Amino acid sequence: MLAFAIRRLIEALLVMLAVALLAFVLFRYVGDPVSQMAGQDTSLEDRIRLRQELGLDDPVFVQFARFIANAVRLDFGISYQMKQPVLALLAERFPATIELALAAALLAVALGIPMGVYTGINRDSWLSKVFLTLSLIGVSLPTFLIGIILIYVFSVWLHLLPSFGRGEVVSVGAWHTGLLTASGLKALILPAITLGLFQMTLVTRLVRAEMLEVLRTDYIKFARARGLSNRAVHFGHALKNTLVPVITVIGLQLGAIIAFAIITETVFQWPGMGLMFIQAVQFADIPVMSAYLLLVAFLFVAINLIVDLVYVRIDPRIRILGRGQ
Amino acid sequence: MPEPVLSVRHLKVGFPTRRGTLTAVDGVSFDIAAGEVLGVVGESGAGKSLTGAAIIGLIEPPGRILGGEIYLGGQRIDTLTAEAMRKVRGRRIGTVFQDPLTSLNPLYPIGDQIVETIRTHTPLSRAAARKRAVALLRETGVQGAEERLDGYPHEFSGGMRQRVVLALALCAEPELLIADEPTTALDVSIQAQIIALLKRLAKERGTAVLIITHDMGVIAEMADRVSVMYSGRIVEIGPVREVVLSPRHPYTRGLMGSIPPLAARVPRLTQIPGAMPRLDAIPAGCAFHPRCPQAFDRCRVERPERLAVAPSCEAACWLYAVPRVAPAEVGA
Structure with a gap:
């Protein structure tokens, strides 16, 4: 188990190093920082001095080593656009994105798994067909369209929920949360549905497919032949086997939710990292872009690592593989 | 004669399709007494496994029982509700499937799976059920049962896993054990051990056993009586010695002829020409007649009933109709 964890950790570090190289390249080759910083009347000597000072x-x-050393100390430089340290900007936006992503993921898992299990067990019931039709719509509609439809129905037409922003925010230590105020929670509903709907349908379809697969296996047949109740067979034996691959996908999707919250944040003017990234792209704000790149890569790698470790806990067979290699 | 543990009467199992119903098991009848081992042999698709599945009420849909009756200890079980039938499975009928490698849930320790089954069928506490599980594993020959209770299926060899499966099948002391190809997936050296174990456990407990296999060796080793199936019907049934040494039905004769004898060198094994008919193309009359070297006119039009051919031996073949004109009554 420990050897397995260490091996995975080393792999994760290598991936991060590769991403850091990309972020560094982005930094160095998208333009000459000196000519961006220096004015027209800066002398050639001054330019050379500036170049030396900046290394x-x-x-x-x-330079790459220095970039990595800075990144490890979470020093990503100063934003060209905001004239503030990138870290402070990210820290300010981070809670908004995380809260949105977790709400969306919770929605996807809390509804997607039961729907998947239901449609897997009751293959031919009319409710299953309703679920599957809905999930087909969820998979095929693009995110921005879902967001716009939801805004039209619930904000413009019914005046029930706000169409943009994050509502009132409360500070808990360094974390600004919208989860503790009524307006914050109300503002979260539409973006979370928009971001979570696709994931939910994905989880539903995946769980259903896995469930159908598992219900055909010999050990399920044997469990039935042992006279176990349907409940024990479905939820004790089938569900746990279903979850092994589902956990991997959900973990990866959580990374995707965070990384691709960009569209939802843009549609709802949600003050998160995605919105900041879009603005950074428009202003060619390279420090922000490269920091965002590193952060998203880090989240993906970290989630992957956690998923791998959870996987080992659930499936005893992998423990052996980990030991064997 | 005491009441048989299992009594199957005119069992008919089929699959409804768009082009009518395909009958895969057609009019199968047999009895098994307490402590008796009945072997069912036949080629793949002869309906052996489906007969077993019908008895435990676990035919894969859309397949279903189309007719006939199944009695367990005198009680009719094919008409029970799903919930009542579930309580019969595991409690009164134990089952062993072909592949021990896939019969156990890979994510749970084997002890948990045994305890779960015991507790489903008995009011035992968790601790008592665990003790019982250890005793069962010892009885089925799993070494170091106590420690191995917390092992996962993948930590056991194939033979050991089949012993665990056997312990699972027997954990509620069922009256009937159905073993569907219990040794097919195992090494030849392990097969003999499992057969011996199965035989001993059944004899000790007086359990009736229905063993489904295509291996005549297993039948000869283990069964008291054997029923030969062809195309969904029983073509011959009788004591193993009788059927093996003097097969009556031409199909059984072909089957025996295709087994290589150990004692003598034979240049060429007997072969039954052709193949078993598909379910949607079962010929009229005797299903075997297109391949039968002794078929005559009657075989092509009239389906043979099971006729007594020797003491407690029956064959479904017109060759044994005493007056070769009218079919005799079905032997008791």
Whole structure:
């Protein structure tokens, strides 16, 4: 188990290093920072001095090492657009995105798994057909369209929920949360549905497919032949086997939810990292872009690592594989 | 004669399809007494496994029982509700399937699976059920039963897993054990051990056993009586010695002829020409007649009933109709 964890950790570090190289390249080759910083009347000597001070005349690998050392200390430089440290900007936006992503993921899992199990067990019931039709719609509609439809119905037409923003926010230590106020919760509903709907249908379909697969296996047949109740067969034996691959996908999707909250945040003007990233792209704000790149990569790698470890806990067979290699 | 543990009468199982119903088991009848082992042999698709599935009420849909009756200890069970039938499974009928490698849930320790089954069928506490599980594993020959209770299925070899499966099938002391190809997936050396174990456990408990296999060796080793199935019907049934040494039905003769003898070298094994008919193309009359070397006119039009051919031996073949004109009554 420990060897398995360490091996995975080393792999994760290698991935992060590769991403850091990309972020670094982005930084170095999208333009010359000196010409962006210096005015027209800066003398050639001043430019050379500035270049030396910034360390830009060092060999590339020295610069890369410095970039990594800074990134490890969470120093991502100053935003060109906001003139503030990138870290502070990200820290300010991070809670909004995380709360939105977790609400969406919770929605997807809490509704998707029961729907998947139901449609897997009751293959031919009319309710299953309703669920499957809905999930087909959820899979095929693009996110921005879902967001716009929801805004039209619930904000414009019914005046029930706000169409943009995050509502009132309360500070809990360094974390700004919208989960503790009524307006914050109300503002969360539509974006969370928009972001979570696709994931929910994905989870439903995946759980259903896995459930059908597992229900055909010999050990389920044998469990029935042992006279176990339907409940024990479905929820004790089938569901746990279903969840092994489902957990992997949900974990990866959580990364995707965070990374691709960009569209939802844009539609709902949600003050999260995705919205900031879109603005950074428009202003060619490279420090923000590269920091966002690193952060998203880090989240993906971290989630992957956690999923792998959870996987080992659930499926005893992998423990052996981990030990064997 | 005491009442048989299992009594199957005119069992008919089929699959409804768009082009009518395909009958896969057609008019199968047999009895098994307490402590008796009945073997069912036949080629793949002869309806052996489906007969077993019908008895435990677990035919895969859309297949279903079309007719006939099944009695367990005198009680009719094919008409029970799903819930009542569930209580019969595991409690009164134990089942062993072909592949021990896939019969156990890979995510739970084997002890949990045994305890779960015991507790489903008996009022035992968790601790008592665990003790019982250890005793069962010892009885089925799992070494170091106590420690191995917390092992996962993948930590056991195939033979060991089949012993665990056997312990699971027997954990509520059922009256009837159905073993569907219990040794097919095992090494030859392990097969003999499992057969011996199965035989001993059944004899000790007086359990009636229905063993389904295509391996005549298993039948000869284990069964008291054997029923040979062809195309959904029993073509011959009788004591193993009788059927093996002097097969009456031409199909059984072909089957025996295709087993290589150990004692003598034979240049060429007997072969039954052709193949078993598909379910949607079962010929009229005797289903075997297109392949039968002794078929005559009657075989092509009239389906043979089971006729007494020797003491407690029956064959469904017109060759044994005493006056070769009218079918005799079905032997008792």
